[in-house]
Amino acid sequence: MTKKAVIIVFSLFFLLFGLSLAGSAYFYEKFTPGTSINGIDVSYMSRESASRALSDTIKNSYVLTVTDQDQRSFTISGSEIGLTCDFDSAQFPWQNPLIFPYYLLSKHAYHITGNIAFQKAAVEEIVTNAVKKINESAVAPKDAYLTTYIPGIGYEIANAENGNRLDEEAVLTRVLDKIKTLNTDLTLEEDSYQKATLQASDPALADQANALNHFYDSSVTYDIGDQKVHLTADTYRSWMLPQEDGSFTYDETQLTDYVKKLKSATDTIYTIRPFTTVSGETRSVSGTYGFNLSVKQETAQLASDLLSSQKVEREPLYQSSGAMRAVRDYGNTYLEVDMTNQKVYLWEDGKISFTTDCVTGNTSRQRGTPTGIYAIMYKAKDVVLRGDNYASPVTYWMPFYKGCGFHDASWRGKFGGTIYRYNGSHGCVNLPIPSAKTLYEKVYAGMPVILYY
Numbered sequence: 001m002t003k004k005a006v007i008i009v010f011s012l013f014f015l016l017f018g019l020s021l022a023g024s025a026y027f028y029e030k031f032t033p034g035t036s037i038n039g040i041d042v043s044y045m046s047r048e049s050a051s052r053a054l055s056d057t058i059k060n061s062y063v064l065t066v067t068d069q070d071q072r073s074f075t076i077s078g079s080e081i082g083l084t085c086d087f088d089s090a091q092f093p094w095q096n097p098l099i100f101p102y103y104l105l106s107k108h109a110y111h112i113t114g115n116i117a118f119q120k121a122a123v124e125e126i127v128t129n130a131v132k133k134i135n136e137s138a139v140a141p142k143d144a145y146l147t148t149y150i151p152g153i154g155y156e157i158a159n160a161e162n163g164n165r166l167d168e169e170a171v172l173t174r175v176l177d178k179i180k181t182l183n184t185d186l187t188l189e190e191d192s193y194q195k196a197t198l199q200a201s202d203p204a205l206a207d208q209a210n211a212l213n214h215f216y217d218s219s220v221t222y223d224i225g226d227q228k229v230h231l232t233a234d235t236y237r238s239w240m241l242p243q244e245d246g247s248f249t250y251d252e253t254q255l256t257d258y259v260k261k262l263k264s265a266t267d268t269i270y271t272i273r274p275f276t277t278v279s280g281e282t283r284s285v286s287g288t289y290g291f292n293l294s295v296k297q298e299t300a301q302l303a304s305d306l307l308s309s310q311k312v313e314r315e316p317l318y319q320s321s322g323a324m325r326a327v328r329d330y331g332n333t334y335l336e337v338d339m340t341n342q343k344v345y346l347w348e349d350g351k352i353s354f355t356t357d358c359v360t361g362n363t364s365r366q367r368g369t370p371t372g373i374y375a376i377m378y379k380a381k382d383v384v385l386r387g388d389n390y391a392s393p394v395t396y397w398m399p400f401y402k403g404c405g406f407h408d409a410s411w412r413g414k415f416g417g418t419i420y421r422y423n424g425s426h427g428c429v430n431l432p433i434p435s436a437k438t439l440y441e442k443v444y445a446g447m448p449v450i451l452y453y
Contacts, residue, residue: 067186074130085117124172141165218236263316267292373451382394385397
């Protein structure tokens with residue numbers, strides 16, 4: 001190497017060395033190009049300048065955006081809350097000035113925390129106003145509750161509904177946490193919403209539902225022959241009245257109305273029924289015989305049944321009843337009186353077991369024996385029958401309607417024929433003594449009596 005070349009090399013070396021020393025001296029207190037702290041470019045800045053830049057930027061540009069799950073949002077800016085952030089220069093990253101060329105080859109980003117301060121009262125006011133405005137159009141939470149009575153099911157527990165109203169305290173807590181870390185986005189989660197106070201799992205609700213459903217377990221099934229009438233809570237629920245002590249009573253008017261309707265639908269007393277006479281002819285008969293529901297007794301019994309929480313199956317309570325629940329409610333055992341032919345027939349189990357002549361009421365004097373279907377009221381011996389201007393002692397007495405009945409008539413020498421038209425009774429069915437005795441031994445209280453012309 002020539003002397004000139006040596007001089008050039010040494011000159012370049014000392015030049016580069018000098019430049020390196022100058023660069024190291026320059027960047028001793030400054031950040032190299034491409035350096036950012038907390039997203040802010042601090043190239044060529046001293047630590048003091050970078051600290052001020054960071055503080056000013058945060059104060060003037062910080063904005064927290066709060067968004068809920070329905071995309072309703074509000075913002076809080078640093079200037080609104082007097083936000084300040086002081087940085088300790090000792091926290092800043094140190095770049096070795098002796099190797100500053102290394103830092104020039106790539107960008108370097110750092111993150112540091114500062115001493116954040118803000119006016120909490122200002123934050124609280126902003127959050128309060130924002131939440132209040134959002135909640136004006138929001139749906140409030142709804143506690144779990146007992147449903148109204150569901151037919152066929154009873155009472156159920158409806159789940160709580162949380163709605164979408166924000167919980168101010170929860171929102172404030174999360175906002176403060178975000179500001180303290182200078183986070184600029186907050187998406188509110190479920191824990192930031194108002195919650196229903198009473199949940200479906202609450203034992204008190206379950207107890208209440210169970211108590212009501214147990215009470216409404218009561219049912220009454222009326223056995224009306226081949227017909228069943230079911231009374232369940234679907235019908236009677238509105239009749240029952242809860243009391244302060246948790247018990248129930250009932251609305252007597254509604255209960256009685258139901259029994260009256262049941263009576264109207266099922267009674268056979270006074271209804272018209274077909275009757276086939278001994279000669280095969282068909283008559284329509286009605287009268288005091290048949291099923292006659294007792295409104296008073298049935299209402300009292302029904303109230304007791306409904307308050308028992310039991311399932312009951314029974315017949316209604318009757319003042320009187322027929323032999324069977326059928327169109328022919330008089331059954332197969334009855335007395336048939338053919339007043340045209342002046343005959344009495346005793347039917348037992350569908351067969352005629354006894355027949356006798358008789359004399360019925362005097363039709364020429366409008367004292368004809370009543371037609372229709374009735375029942376033997378009772379039977380008695382040695383009775384004096386009294387009326388206007390007469391007193392007749394009889395041995396066998398079997399009344400069936402008002403003052404009319406079967407009895408022996410010792411004063412008559414004949415029976416049957418047309419005697420009833422001009423010399424009939426006052427309305428009773430007169431019988432020969434032996435016939436009256438036989439019937440007396442056969443009949444019983446409640447036996448149907450069917451009379452026709």
